[in-house]
Amino acid sequence: MWTITDLGKGYSSVSIAQGYLYTSGVTEKQTIVFAFDLNGLLIWQKFNGQSWETTMSHARAYTGSRSTPTYDDGLVYHLGDLGRLAAFDHGTGNESWALELRDAYEAEIPEYGYTESVHIVGERLYCNAAGKKGFLICLNKKTGKLIWANTEIPGTLGFSSQIIAEFEGYHQILGMSSNCIYGVELKTGKLLWTVPYENQRSNNVTDPIFHNGYVFASSGYGKGSILLKLRTSGEEIFAEIVCLQY
Numbered sequence: 001m002w003t004i005t006d007l008g009k010g011y012s013s014v015s016i017a018q019g020y021l022y023t024s025g026v027t028e029k030q031t032i033v034f035a036f037d038l039n040g041l042l043i044w045q046k047f048n049g050q051s052w053e054t055t056m057s058h059a060r061a062y063t064g065s066r067s068t069p070t071y072d073d074g075l076v077y078h079l080g081d082l083g084r085l086a087a088f089d090h091g092t093g094n095e096s097w098a099l100e101l102r103d104a105y106e107a108e109i110p111e112y113g114y115t116e117s118v119h120i121v122g123e124r125l126y127c128n129a130a131g132k133k134g135f136l137i138c139l140n141k142k143t144g145k146l147i148w149a150n151t152e153i154p155g156t157l158g159f160s161s162q163i164i165a166e167f168e169g170y171h172q173i174l175g176m177s178s179n180c181i182y183g184v185e186l187k188t189g190k191l192l193w194t195v196p197y198e199n200q201r202s203n204n205v206t207d208p209i210f211h212n213g214y215v216f217a218s219s220g221y222g223k224g225s226i227l228l229k230l231r232t233s234g235e236e237i238f239a240e241i242v243c244l245q246y
Helices: 057-062
Strands: 015-017 020-027 029-038 042-050 071-072 075-079 084-089 097-102 120-122 126-129 134-139 146-150 162-166 170-176 180-185 191-196 210-211 215-217 224-233 236-245
Touching: 015 071, 029 075, 042 084, 071 120, 120 162, 146 215, 162 210, 170 215, 180 224, 180 236, 191 224, 191 236
Parallel strands: none
Antiparallel strands: 015 020, 020 029, 029 042, 071 075, 075 084, 084 097, 120 126, 126 134, 134 146, 162 170, 170 180, 180 191, 210 215, 215 224, 224 236
């Protein structure tokens, strides 16, 4: 029916809300967030920081926007390759707020840049800053102000996005760092459990899957797949390995 071109380089997927289509790309070393109507007509485009670059010969083809824009309650949220997190008005593209995660949380540029699509629940936004002052952070979605920051998660950025899970009264955000799978309490940021899980390249890229008390994850570079079962004992929750296949 129609096509859209000139989006630049990128691995961003597409999100659709309120009759608009949102995506991102990289042009001339700048990360750009786009909004189109459902007929493919450009509504707005906004810059969201410089793009990630590399001198690693094997990774030169990896350049391009990673994050898919997240829509919630009239705003479009996007995490740029170098850690610029911004909220745009969904209809006009006007910037509501922006935050440089690397400056705010003392983070180095991840090996392959920031890659996740941020997660929003209620009034809270969750994402990985991967810094000394906060690995996983929770922000007020309307202002970008910090609610909590978790500095206990081991490893470095895993390049995947988080998911939300509820199990026997524990409301958690589940994710993967470079060397583990973890569960963090949504309300407080408390680290509830971790399970070691690291491949030869230390880059757990895929999102975990939660269903009926089980957590499934898969990784490349010689690692394989893992199935965890969440269990509770008294006031504690933990995850035990049910199956690990290489």
